[in-house]
Amino acid sequence: MADKLTKGITKDRGLRIYAASTTETVQTAQTLHGLFPTPSAALGRVLTAGVLMGSMLKEDDGNITIQIKGGGPIGTIIAVAGSDGFVKGCVGNPKLDIPLRPDGKLNVGGAVGTDGFVNIIKDLKLKEPYVGYVPIQTGEIAEDLAYYYQQSEQTASAVGLGVLVNPDCSIKHAGGFIVQVMPDCPEKTLAALEKRLQTLPTFNVMQEQGLDNSEIIMRILGEENTEILEESEVGYRCDCSTERMERAIMSLGRNEIQSMIDETGDAEIVCHFCNKAYHFNREQLIKLAEKSGRE
Ligand SMILES: [Zn+2]
Numbered sequence: 001m002a003d004k005l006t007k008g009i010t011k012d013r014g015l016r017i018y019a020a021s022t023t024e025t026v027q028t029a030q031t032l033h034g035l036f037p038t039p040s041a042a043l044g045r046v047l048t049a050g051v052l053m054g055s056m057l058k059e060d061d062g063n064i065t066i067q068i069k070g071g072g073p074i075g076t077i078i079a080v081a082g083s084d085g086f087v088k089g090c091v092g093n094p095k096l097d098i099p100l101r102p103d104g105k106l107n108v109g110g111a112v113g114t115d116g117f118v119n120i121i122k123d124l125k126l127k128e129p130y131v132g133y134v135p136i137q138t139g140e141i142a143e144d145l146a147y148y149y150q151q152s153e154q155t156a157s158a159v160g161l162g163v164l165v166n167p168d169c170s171i172k173h174a175g176g177f178i179v180q181v182m183p184d185c186p187e188k189t190l191a192a193l194e195k196r197l198q199t200l201p202t203f204n205v206m207q208e209q210g211l212d213n214s215e216i217i218m219r220i221l222g223e224e225n226t227e228i229l230e231e232s233e234v235g236y237r238c239d240c241s242t243e244r245m246e247r248a249i250m251s252l253g254r255n256e257i258q259s260m261i262d263e264t265g266d267a268e269i270v271c272h273f274c275n276k277a278y279h280f281n282r283e284q285l286i287k288l289a290e291k292s293g294r295e
Pocket of ligand 1: 239240271272273274275276
């Protein structure tokens, strides 16, 4: 079943919610990067956040980069998402193998670490990119992003993100939601939300119960107060291209390209997000060196 992003709002307009099912998206990342279970959960949560936060961008051709760098053994986690909700991502150590937490769950917080930052870059094309960052709180991603919204965007939010990994490393369920509290949210709507969030099962458990995004949204916002707005398809997508790789080579500068020509005569660049290899021969490198010298 294709992954979906669903938007909802309370009838009193106090809360808005974005919910995403991302099982296929995370499965694609798991296959592309050969992810072990803990990196699957960690990157999967960040990819899910990318789908949600990308979809919140107002500009049609904008994109958002989420960078999680907590100083832990998993290294840096990156997701880049477009405003259409399609996302790509990578993780520093895809084959990290660390013990489960005492409660039997994957230790995402321990893998990510808490000595570092959450970095959010919103590239809205027309203007300078918006850059926001906050110190990592728990490394569990959802709490860190809720803290980011509160500190950096002054928006009260509830964030839930989850990935359930099968024993064979395939992805059983993945998904998540972001609820944002509007400035004029009625007090009783907010109190009811808080109460429900305390007692509701996790997003993955609700997926396991067979609920789709709309049904999960109604569980979170309360059936009698919910309006489902729209639903769209989302997924994993890498937008790398020969031109993009040429720009990456040119950014190395003329001298660096010249030494590549002198040493090996050719170059291969592998995309971090999809592992596609781009080969450049001697003639192509000479052209790029010339172009880079001119710019
Ligand atoms: Zn790629």
